[in-house]
Amino acid sequence: MIHVFLGTKAQLIKMAPIMKMLQDQGVSYNFIHSGQHQETMNDILNDFSLPEPDSYVTTGSDIKEKIQVPKWAYLCEKRTRRSSECWAGRAKGSKDIVLVHGDTFSTLIGALAAKRMGFKCGHIESGLRSFNLFHPFPEELVRLSTFRLADIFYCPDDASVANLKGYDKKIVHTHGNTMLDATKLAARMASKSARSDFGIVSIHRYENIFRSARLEWIVDQVIQISRKQKILFIMHPPTEHRLRNAGLFKRLQAEQGIELRKRLSYFEFTGILAQAQFLVTDGGSNQEESSYIGLPCLVMRKSTERQEGIGRNVVLSNYSEERIRGFFDNLERYRSAPSNSHISPAKIIVDDLKPFY
Structure with missing residues (x-):
């Protein structure tokens, strides 16, 4: 049997093409x-x-604060060890496979x-x-x-294959990320509206929102950008929580060039991405x-x-105001043609999983 083990919205989006194909x-x-x-999650x-x-x-509620992680991780470890309920009654040692994704605590658990x-x-x-090890943290350690x-590595590109050559384990080159499958499906379902005049900001990573000075600096940059470009700021629940605690939410709210939006469903978000002028993000999935x-x-x-996208449509800020200005001074330079790849990473993975059907 195949077990799909995940815990975050981003993981579900990237695992969804595999699950749907199965x-x-x-x-x-x-x-x-x-x-x-x-x-x-139900929206996705x-x-x-x-x-x-x-x-x-x-x-229960989402894990939004670092202080919640140890208790949650302990419960996960305890319940997956002592209870077979989550394994659908499968016996220990059965010829099953557990699929995990990416680099979150749920991956490791x-x-x-x-x-x-x-x-x-x-x-x-x-x-x-x-x-x-510290950029990003704790993802690199995970x-x-x-x-x-892991026993089987499903690698999206040549670099990731090379990074695992030292491990004596099975490597499957998927020639892309399953996000490609998800984006194609979402793009087909999204409305075909014309490009609008706004850009999108989506910030949620621990290293940005749990460092007060860093978060305030990012808010300053977003406000400066909004005085030249309209912005839709997508509010992830942990980000909103931190912004309110730091007294920064009202600063964003007061800016005429910024519209604050609650987190959208995946298809809704993909739809507005297709209309946007630019994206400012700290999310790897958004980069893809x-x-x-x-x-x-x-x-x-x-x-x-x-x-x-690196060297084409994606610029790494390195928290440099000069790089940020350079990006916005040359926006059209960083616009590129959409991918026309016919490869399906999800199909490559599903085909490899046949021994576990």
Whole structure:
């Protein structure tokens, strides 16, 4: 049997094409949700016509603060170790595989659970590296730990394949990220509106929102940008919480050039991306999406483990005001043609999973 173990919105978006393809082929799978993020998950499931999880390891509110992580992680570890309920009654040591994705705490918990059960572990989007333990943190540490636990690496590009050559494990080159499948599907479903005059800001990573000085600096930059370009600021719940606590939410609210929006469903977000002038983000998935549709994208980070769009439509800010000004002074230079790739990374993965059907 195939077990899909995930916990965040971004993971669901990238795993959805695999889950939908399995479903369309009549292949059953066990969908386990760690409970890390639960808000708006139903919107994504509805977008992709997928069923709700078969089981939740934890339930309750989203994990929005670092202080919540240890208790949540402990409960996840305890419940995946002592209870077989989430494994659909499968016996320990069965010839099953647990699919985990990316570099979140849910990734590591799922990989550890697979090892305890004696199942194989397949790591989707494997091999990405920033080669800096603190940028991003803790994602880079999660990746390194997951590499040691996983049995099959599903790698999106040549660089990620090369990064895993030292491990004596199966490597599958997927020739792209499953986000490509998700973006194509969302683009087909999204409305075909003309390009508008706004840009989008989406900030949510720990290294940005949990450092008060860094968050205030980013808000200053966004306000400066908004006085020349209209902005839709997408409010992730943890970001809004931190902005309000830091007294920065009202500053954004007071700016005429900024419209604050609640977090959107995936298809809604893809729809407005297709209309936007630019994207300012710290999300790796957003970087990938922008590269596929050719949208000018400024990544508000010091480093990125992803190569999509770099040197073409994506600029890494390195928290440099000079780079930010250069990006906005040359926006059209960073607009590129949408991807016309016919490769389906999800199909490559699903085909490789046939021994576990």
